[in-house]
Amino acid sequence: xxxxxxxxxxxxxxxxxxxxxxxxxxxxxxxxxxxxxxxxxxxxxxxxxxxxxxxxxxxxxxxxxxxxxxxxxxxxxxxxxxxxxxxxxxxxxxxxxxxxxxxxxxxxxxxxxxxxxxxxxxxxxxxxxxxxxxxxxxxxxxxxxxxxxxxxxxxxxxxxxxxxxxxxxxxxxxxxxxxxxxxxxxxxxxxxxxxxxxxxxxxxxxxxxxxxxxxxxxxxxxxxxxxxxxxxxxxxxxxxxxxxxxxxxxxxxxxxxxxxxxxxxxxxxxxxxxxxxxxxxxxxxxxxxxxxxxxxxxxxxxxxxxxxxxxxxxxxxxxxxxxxxxxxxxxxxxxxxxxxxxxxxxxxxxxxxxxxxxxxxxxxxxxxxxxxxxxxxxxxxxxxxxxxxxxxxxxxxxxxxxxxxxxxxxxxxxxxxxxxxxxxxxxxxxxxxxxxxxxxxxxxxxxxxxxxxxxxxxxxxxxxxxxxxxxxxxxxxxxxxxxxxxxxxxxxxxxxxxxxxxxxxxxxxxxxxxxxxxxxxxxxxxxxxxxxxxxxxxxxxxxxxxxxxxxxxxxxxxxxxxxxxxxxxxxxxxxxxxxxxxxxxxxxxxxxxxxxxxxxxxxxxxxxxxxxxxxxxxxxxxxxxxxxxxxxxxxxxxxxxxxxxxxxxxxxxxxxxxxxxxxxxxxxxxxxxxxxxxxxxxxxxxxxxxxxxxxxxxxxxxxxxxxxxxxxxxxxxxxxxxxxxxxxxxxxxxxxxxxxxxxxxxxxxxxxxxxxxxxxxxxxxxxxxxxxxxxxx
Numbered sequence: 011x012x013x014x015x016x017x018x019x020x021x022x023x024x025x026x027x028x029x030x031x032x033x034x035x036x037x038x039x040x041x042x043x044x045x046x047x048x049x050x051x052x053x054x055x056x057x058x059x060x061x062x063x064x065x066x067x068x069x070x071x072x073x074x075x076x077x078x079x080x081x082x083x084x085x086x087x088x089x090x091x092x093x094x095x096x097x098x099x100x101x102x103x104x105x106x107x108x109x110x111x112x113x114x115x116x117x118x119x120x121x122x123x124x125x126x127x128x129x130x131x132x133x134x135x136x137x138x139x140x141x142x143x144x145x146x147x148x149x150x151x152x153x154x155x156x157x158x159x160x161x162x163x164x165x166x167x168x169x170x171x172x173x174x175x176x177x178x179x180x181x182x183x184x185x186x187x188x189x190x191x192x193x194x195x196x197x198x199x200x201x202x203x204x205x206x207x208x209x210x211x212x213x214x215x216x217x218x219x220x221x222x223x224x225x226x227x228x229x230x231x232x233x234x235x236x237x238x239x240x241x242x243x244x245x246x247x248x249x250x251x252x253x254x255x256x257x258x259x260x261x262x263x264x265x266x267x268x269x270x271x272x273x274x275x276x277x278x279x280x281x282x283x284x285x286x287x288x289x290x291x292x293x294x295x296x297x298x299x300x301x302x303x304x305x306x307x308x309x310x311x312x313x314x315x316x317x318x319x320x321x322x323x324x325x326x327x328x329x330x331x332x333x334x335x336x337x338x339x340x341x342x343x344x345x346x347x348x349x350x351x352x353x354x355x356x357x358x359x360x361x362x363x364x365x366x367x368x369x370x371x372x373x374x375x376x377x378x379x380x381x382x383x384x385x386x387x388x389x390x391x392x393x394x395x396x397x398x399x400x401x402x403x404x405x406x407x408x409x410x411x412x413x414x415x416x417x418x419x420x421x422x423x424x425x426x427x428x429x430x431x432x433x434x435x436x437x438x439x440x441x442x443x444x445x446x447x448x449x450x451x452x453x454x455x456x457x458x459x460x461x462x463x464x465x466x467x468x469x470x471x472x473x474x475x476x477x478x479x480x481x482x483x484x485x486x487x488x489x490x491x492x493x494x495x496x497x498x499x500x501x502x503x504x505x506x507x508x509x510x511x512x513x514x515x516x517x518x519x520x521x522x523x524x525x526x527x528x529x530x531x532x533x534x535x536x537x538x539x540x541x542x543x544x545x546x547x548x549x550x551x552x553x554x555x556x557x558x559x560x561x562x563x564x565x566x567x568x569x570x571x572x573x574x575x576x577x578x579x580x581x582x583x584x585x586x587x588x589x590x591x592x593x594x595x596x597x598x599x600x601x602x603x604x605x606x607x608x609x610x611x612x613x614x615x616x617x618x619x620x621x622x623x624x625x626x627x628x629x630x631x632x633x634x635x636x637x638x639x640x641x642x643x644x645x646x647x648x649x650x651x652x653x654x655x656x657x658x659x660x661x662x663x664x665x666x667x668x669x670x671x672x673x674x675x676x677x678x679x680x681x682x683x684x685x686x687x688x689x690x691x692x693x694x695x696x697x698x699x700x701x702x703x704x705x706x707x708x709x710x711x712x713x714x715x716x717x718x719x720x721x722x723x724x725x726x727x728x729x730x731x732x733x734x735x736x737x738x739x740x741x742x743x744x745x746x747x748x749x750x751x752x753x754x755x756x757x758x759x760x761x762x763x764x765x766x767x768x769x770x771x772x773x774x775x776x777x778x779x780x781x782x783x784x785x786x787x
Contacts, residue, residue, distance in 0.1 A: 011024070011032070011038060011039055011040070011041060011049055011051075012037055012038035012039075013037050013051035013053070015053050016053070018055060018056055018057070018095075018132075019053040019054065019055055019056060020053065020054050020056050020092075020094075021035075021037050021051065021052075021053055022035070022052040022053055022054045023035045023052050024036070024037070024039055024049055024050070024051055024052070025049070025050045025052065026041060026047060026048065026049045026050075027047070027048045028044075028045050028046050028047035028048055029042075029044035029045035029047070030042030030043055030044035030045065030047055031047040031048070031049060032049065037051075054094055054095075055094070055095040056092050056093065056094055056095060057092070057093055057094075057095050057129045057130065057131055057132050057133070058090055058091070058092055058132045059090065059091045059093060059099070059127075059129050059132070059133055059134075059135070060088050060089070060090040060091075060133075060134040060135070061075055061077065061082075061087065061088060061089045061090075061091075061101065061134075061135050061136075061137075062087055062088035062089075062134060062135070062136045062137075063075075063084070063087050063088075063103075063136065063137050063139060064136055064137070064138045064139065065115070065118070065138050065139040065140055065141065066084060066107065066115045066139040067084075067109065067115075067141075068084060068085070069109045069110055069113070070083075070084040070107045070108070070109050070115055071083070071084075071107070071108050071109065071110070072104070072107060072108060073104050074086075074087065074103070074104050074107055075087065075089065075101065075102070075103055075104070075137075076101065076102045076104070077089070077091065077099065077100070077101045078099050078100055078101075079100075084107075088134075093129060095129070095130050095131075096128055096129075096130050097128065097129075098126060098127070098128050099126070099127055099128075099129075100124075100125070100126045100127075101124065101125060101126075101127070101135070102123065102124035103117050103119075103123050103124070103137045104117075105117030105123060105139075106142070107139070109141075111209060112143055112144040112146075112191070112208070112209020112210075113141065113142070113143055113144070113208075113209055114141075114142050114144075114160070115139040115140070115141060115142075116139060116140055116141075116142055116160075117137060117138075117139055118138050118139055118140040119137055119138040119139075121135075121137075123137075140162055140163070141162070141163040142160045142161060142162055142163065143160070143161060143163060143191070143192070143206050143207065143208055143209050143210060144158070144159070144160050144161075144209050144210075145158060145159060145160075145161055145167065145169075145191075145193075145206060145210050145211065145212070146158050146210070146211035146212070147169065147211070147212055147214075148211070148212070148213045148214070149171055149213070149214035149216075150182075150214070150216050151171075151173075151175045151182040151184075151214075151216050152171045152172045152173055152175045152182075152184065152214070153171070153172055154169065154170070154171040154212075154214060155169070155170050155171070156169065161206045163206065163207055164205060164206070164207060165205065165206055166203060166204070166205050167203065167204055167205070167206055168201060168202070168203040169187075169193075169201065169202050169203075169204075169212050170200055170201035170202075171184055171200050171201075171214045172200070173200045173216075174219070178282070179220065179221040179282030180218065180219070180220050180221070180281075180282060181218075181219050181221075181240060182216045182217070182218055182219075183216065183217050183219055183240075184199075184200045184214055184215065184216055185198060185215050185216065185217050186198040186199060186214075186215050187202060187212050187213060187214050187215060188212070188213045188215065189202075189204075189210065189211065189212045189213070190210055190211045191206070191208040191209050191210025191211060192204050192205060192206045192207050192208050192210045193210045193211065193212045217242060217243075218242070218243040219240040219241060219242055219243065220240070220241060220243055220279045220280075220281055220282045220283070221238055221239070221240055221282045221283075222238070222239045222240075222241055222247055222277060222279060222282070222283050222284075222285065223237075223238045223239075223282075223283070223284040223285070224236050224237060224238075224239065224249055224285050224286075225284065225285070225286035225287070226251070226286070226287045226289070227286065227287065227288045227289055228289065229253060229254050229256075229257035229289030229290065229291050230251060230252055230253040230254050230257050230259065230287060230289040231252050231254075232249055232250060232251055232252060232287050233249070233250045233252055234249065241279040242279065243279060243280065244278075244279065244280065245278075245279045246276050246277065246278050246279070247276070247277045247279060248274045248275070248276050248277075249274055249275050249277060249285055249287075250273060250274035250275075251273050251274070251275075251287040251289075253289050254289070255335065255336075255373070256291055256292045256334070256335020256336050256373060257289040257290065257291050257292070257335065258289065258290055258292075259271055259273055259287060259288075259289060260288045260289055260290040261288050262275050262285060262286065262287055262288070263285070263286045263288070264277070264283060264284070264285050265283055265284055266284070291334040291335055291336070292334065292335035293332055293333065293334050293335070294332070294333060294334075294335065294372050294373070294374055294375050294376065295330055295331070295332055295333075295375045295376075296316065296330070296331050296332075296333045296338060296340075296370070296372055296375075296376050296377075296378075297328060297329070297330045297375075297376070297377040297378070298314050298316065298321075298323075298328070298329045298330075298340055298342075298377075298378055298379075298380065299323070299326070299327050299328045299329075299377065299378075299379050299380070300312045300314070300323050300327045300328075300342065300379075300380050300381075300382055301327055301379060301380070301381055301382070302354075302381070302382060302383070302384065303357050303381045303382060303383040304381070308323070308325065308326050308327025308328070309323065309327050309346070309354060309382055310323050310324060310325050310326075310327055311323060311346065311348065312327070312342065312343070312346045312354065312382070313342075313343035313346065314329045314340065314341070314342060314343070314380075315339075315340070315341040315343060315367070316329070316331050316333070316338060316339070316340055317333070317338050317339055318339070319331075320343070333372055334372075335372065335373060336371070336372065337369045337370065337371050337372070338369065338370055338372055339367050339368070339369050339370075340367060340368055340369075340370060340378060341366060341367030341368075342356040342366055342367075342380045342382070344356040344366070344382070345385075345408075346382065350452070351386060351387040351434075351451070351452025352384065352385070352386055352387070352451075352452065353384075353385050353387075353408065354382040354383065354384055354385075355382060355383055355385060355408075356380060356381075356382055357381050357382060357383050358380075358381050359378065359379065359380055359381070360378065360379040360380075360381070366380075383410060383411075384410070384411045385408040385409060385410055385411065385449075386408070386409060386411060386449045386450075386451055386452050386453065387406050387407070387408055387452045387453075388402065388406070388407045388408070388409055388415060388447065388449065388452075388453050388455065389405075389406050389407075389452075389453070389454040389455070390402050390403065390404050390405060390406075390407065390417070390455055390457075391404060391454065391455070391456040391457070392404055392419075392456065392457045392458075392459065393456055393457070393458050393459070394459065394461070396422060396424075396425075397421060397422060397425040397457075397458070397459025397460075397461065398419055398420050398421035398422045398425050398427065398457065398459045399419075399420050399422070400417065400418065400419050400420070400455075400457050401416075401417065401418045401419075401420065401444075402415070402417065409449045410449065411449060411450075412448070412449060412450065413448075413449050414446055414447070414448050414449075415446065415447050415448075415449060416444050416445070416446055417430070417438070417444060417445055417446070417447060417455055418443055418444035418445075419443050419444075419457035419459070421459050421462075422459070424461055424462055424463055424464075424501075424541075424542065424543070425459040425460060425461050425462055426459065426460050426462050426498075426500075427443050427457065427458075427459055428441075428458040428459055428460050429441045429457075429458050430442070430443070430445055430455060430456070430457060430458075431455075431456045431458065432447065432453060432454065432455045432456070433453070433454045434450075434451055434452050434453035434454055435448075435450035435451040435453070436448035436449055436450040436451065436453060437453045437454070437455060438455065460500055461500070461501040461541060462498050462499060462500055462501060463498070463499060463501050463539050463540065463541060463542055463543030463544070464496050464497065464498050464543040465496065465497050465499060465505070465529065465537070465539060465543050465544060465545065465546070466494050466495070466496040466497075466543075466544075466545040466546075467481055467483065467488075467493065467494060467495050467496075467497075467507065467545070467546050467548075468493055468494035468495075468545060468546075468547050468548075469481075469490065469493050469494070469547070469548050469549075469550060470547055470548070470549045470550070471521065471524075471549050471550040471551055471552065472490055472513065472521045472550045473490075473515070474490060474491070475515045475516055475519070476489070476490040476513045476514070476515050476521055477489075477490075477513070477514050477515065477516070478510070478513060478514060479510055480492075480493065480509065480510055480513055481493065481495070481507065481508070481509055481510070481548075482507065482508045482510075483495070483497070483505065483506070483507045484505050484506055484507075485506075490513075494545075499539045500539065501539050501540065501541050502538060502539060503538070503539050504536050504537070504538050504539075505536065505537055505539070506534075506535070506536045507530075507534060507535065507536075507537065507546070508533065508534035508535075509523050509526065509533045509534065509548045510523070511523050511533065513550065515552075517617065518554055518555040518616070518617020518618075519552065519553070519554055519555070519616075519617060520552075520553050520555075520576065521550040521551070521552060521553070522550060522551055522553050522576075523548060523549075523550055524549050524550060524551050525548075525549045526546055526547065526548050526549070527546075527547050527549070528544055528545045528546040528547050529544040529545065529546050530546055533548075551578055551579065552578070552579035553576045553577060553578055553579065553614075554576070554577060554579060554614045554615070554616055554617045554618070555574055555575070555576055555617045555618075556570075556574075556575045556576075556577055556583060556585075556612060556614065556617075556618050556619075556620060557573075557574055557575075557617075557618070557619045557620065558570060558571070558572045558573060558575065558585060558620050558621075558622075559572050559619075559620070559621045559622075560572050560587075560621070560622050560624070561621055561622070561623050561624070562624065564590060564593075565589060565590060565593045565622075565623075565624025565625070566587055566588050566589040566590045566593055566595065566622065566624045567587075567588050567590070568585055568586065568587050568588070568622050569585070569586045569588070570583075570585065577614040578614065579614060579615065580613075580614065580615065581614045582611050582612065582613050582614070583611070583612045583614060584609045584610070584611050584612075585598075585609055585610050585611075585612060585620060585622075586608065586609035587608050587609070587610075587622040587624070589624050589627070590624070592626060592627055593624040593625065593626060593627055594624065594625055594626075594627045594665070594666075594667050595608055595622065595623075595624055596623040596624055596625045596667070597623050598610050598620060598621065598622060598623070599619075599620070599621040599623065600612065600618060600619075600620050601618055601619055601620075625667045625668070626667060626668065627665050627666065627667055628665070628666055628667065628668060628700050628701070628702055628703050628704070629663055629664070629665055629703045629704075630649060630663070630664040630665075630666055630671075630673070630698070630700060630703075630704050630705075630706070631661065631662070631663050631664075631703075631704070631705040631706070632647050632649075632656075632661070632662050632663075632664070632673065632675070632705070632706045632707075632708065633656075633659075633660050633661050633705070633706070633707045633708065634647065634656050634660045634661075634662075634675055634679070634708045634710075635660050635707070635708070635709060635710070636682055636709065636710045636711065636712050636744075636746060637685065637709055637710070637711060637712045638712050638744050638746065638747045638749060640744075640746045640747050641656065641658065641659050641660025641661070642656055642660050642679050642680065642710070643656060643657070643658050643660065644656060645660065645675065645676065645679055646675075646676060647662045647673075647674070647675055648672075648673070648674040648675075649664045649666065649671050649672070649673050649674075650666075650671045650672055652664055652666075666700055667700070668700055668701050668702075669699075669700055670697060670698070670699050670700075671697070671698055671699075671700060672695060672696070672697055672698075673695070673696050673697075673698050673706060674694060674695040674696075675694045675695075675708045676694065677694045679710055680713075680746070681713060682710040682711050682712070682713050682746075683710065683711050684708065684709075684710055684711075685709045685710055685711045686709055687706060687707065687708055687709070688706075688707035688708075688709060689706070689707075694708070712744045712745075712746065712747075712751070713744070713745040713746065714742050714743065714744060714745065714751055714754065715742075715743055715744075715745050716740050716741070716742060717740060717741040717742070717743050717781075718740045718741050719738070719739075719740035720738070720739050720740060721736075721737065721738040721739075721758075722736075722737060723735055723736045723737065724737070735786050735787070736760045736762065736771075736773075736786060736787055737773075737784060737785065737786035737787075738758040738760075738773070738784070738785050738786070739782070739783060739784035739785070740782075740783065741777075741780065741781045741782050741783075742754045742756065742777045742781045742783060743781055750777070750779070750780050750781030750782075751777060751781050752777050752778060752779045752780075752781060753776060753777060754776065754777045754781070754783070755774065755775075755776055756774065756775050756776070756777065756783040756785060757772055757773070757774045757785070758772065758773050758774070758785040759771075759772045760772070760773065760787065771787050772787070773785035773786055773787040
């Protein structure tokens with residue numbers, strides 16, 4: 011019997027039953043049919059797992075892969091394993107893998123380098139490797155970059171080394187490199203860039219240098235110029251000394267030792283060296299001589315500075331000094347003062363130059379000449395010190411011998427020039443200003459001043475309409491147009507003045523002196539001019555005229571009285587008019603305008619004319635009585651705006667001027683209605699015209715009363731002719747006078763009940779002399 015596994019299966023074993031059967035793993039196998047037999051073939055599922063590598067050449071050596079503890083080389087790959095599905099297996103990839111000298115392969119895959127797997131399907135595991143090469147770096151000095159190491163194939167590498175490398179005054183300089191593999195064979199410089207694709211090496215090449223320090227003392231230089239220089243070990247350097255003009259090489263020192271004056275000097279660079287050149291300067295005689303300007307007259311005693319050192323000219327005006335070759339500074343110290351008030355000033359050198367101090371180039375013995383001029387001092391003074399100034403100004407001034415100088419004096423604001431006082435040859439004394447002096451020697455000029463002061467007279471409160479003399483000073487008159495006026499007088503002098511008390515300003519206006527301020531408070535007097543001067547200010551006030559008059563003159567009086575009166579501007583004047591007997595004040599006329607108030611207030615802001623007008627006064631008498639001529643006491647009577655009350659006689663009296671008025675009495679008094687005026691007017695308020703004294707009578711009705719009033723009836727006749735007579739009787743009297751009233755008509759109305767009804771009838775009578783009446787029917 012044999013078993014054939016299907017794809018991805020493997021035969022595992024037989025299991026048999028029955029006589030002659032077989033159980034085991036042989037395939038094929040044999041059975042003996044000794045009886046019925048059952049044979050079962052058992053199979054197991056399998057998978058195929060392949061291990062392969064990428065990026066690795068056949069030059070790889072040694073173990074590349076380990077699977078379940080077994081190792082495999084590059085030549086074994088790819089390697090496929092047949093495993094039962096789901097079985098567990100371990101594997102590990104080697105890294106790095108050598109590929110000979112200077113080359114290797116390094117695992118470069120994102121999957122794990124080692125792992126345990128349980129595959130259930132076919133799979134391939136491929137390991138990716140990258141190639142690396144070794145770079146060998148060698149350098150005797152410095153710090154090379156990079157150092158020796160492995161680099162990925164195809165990497166661009168820039169190799170460099172720091173240079174120079176110092177060791178004190180010796181240094182090492184890289185001159186280039188040699189290379190193998192991917193490094194260029196050779197080159198210069200301290201860096202090289204290459205792509206590594208093979209085992210490679212780079213060796214940096216160095217040379218040794220020593221420092222030569224060259225120095226030069228004053229007076230020259232060297233070639234090469236002083237400084238520090240690097241030279242290759244074993245080289246010979248030639249150094250030349252170059253003296254400045256006027257100098258020469260004295261000697262050399264090498265590392266501090268005198269090595270002579272060979273020029274140029276050879277230096278063998280077997281170690282660091284210092285070479286210094288020393289120079290010496292040439293010397294000459296420099297002579298300086300000082301002469302008076304425009305002559306060959308020597309000036310002795312002059313201080314001359316040569317290079318800062320001071321010397322004094324001898325009787326020949328000369329100074330000599332030994333100097334070195336080169337530029338030297340000569341200064342003529344100026345001014346040179348031979349005696350007080352005189353001095354010499356440097357003017358120029360013999361060649362016209364005016365520079366002082368001045369530098370001279372001395373390349374041999376040399377003589378230079380300086381010219382000096384003589385000046386004298388002009389001392390300007392003033393007295394007193396605050397009195398003024400002078401030209402030239404106060405102080406010392408110097409002028410050339412024999413020159414003419416114009417002097418002038420300018421007094422200060424509070425002074426005047428008086429005179430000059432001079433001393434010295436060529437000076438001036440006198441009153442000329444300006445004046446001239448000749449500088450034949452030292453001169454002192456003093457300008458004398460006298461203090462003056464300004465006194466100003468000014469006025470306040472006055473305008474240009476002021477006329478005539480306002481101020482008199484020292485007998486001279488000044489009008490308003492002249493003010494303010496200022497006088498410049500010597501301090502201490504005396505002067506008289508007077509301000510006019512009253513100054514006219516045209517019709518109805520004037521100015522009146524009120525006070526003075528400043529140097530004096532008096533209106534007039536004498537002042538002594540003080541130092542610093544001052545002012546006198548007169549203050550005036552404006553006044554206006556008020557002309558008061560009366561019309562007619564006998565009509566009354568005014569307060570203030572009629573006439574001309576002056577009042578301060580801005581003031582108010584109250585004027586009262588008082589009428590004489592028989593007159594009444596009528597009105598005011600103020601500058602033609604009518605005013606009725608009394609008193610009147612006049613604002614004095616300009617001239618004014620005021621007239622009080624009076625008129626004749628008349629008496630209006632009014633009587634108020636009833637028809638019985640019984641007077642009404644305290645009855646109110648009005649005449650226009652005047653209201654009065656009657657006296658015990660029922661009388662009031664009004665005093666009025668001629669004119670038309672309204673006369674009014676009450677329409678009712680004590681319940682008595684107004685009746686009429688005795689002249690026939692029936693209105694209690696009437697218009698009257700007054701042209702003289704007048705009397706008016708107002709009448710009111712009488713109020714009546716019944717006295718002893720009786721009523722009744724009596725019978726008349728006999729028998730069946732008897733009648734009942736009804737009557738009413740009594741007396742009628744006035745209420746206010748209780749007097750019988752005769753002639754009064756009385757009517758009586760009777761209300762009589764006849765049977766069961768009422769009847770009305772009337773009866774009349776007229777009172778007799780006693781006021782009695784009797785009405786009957």
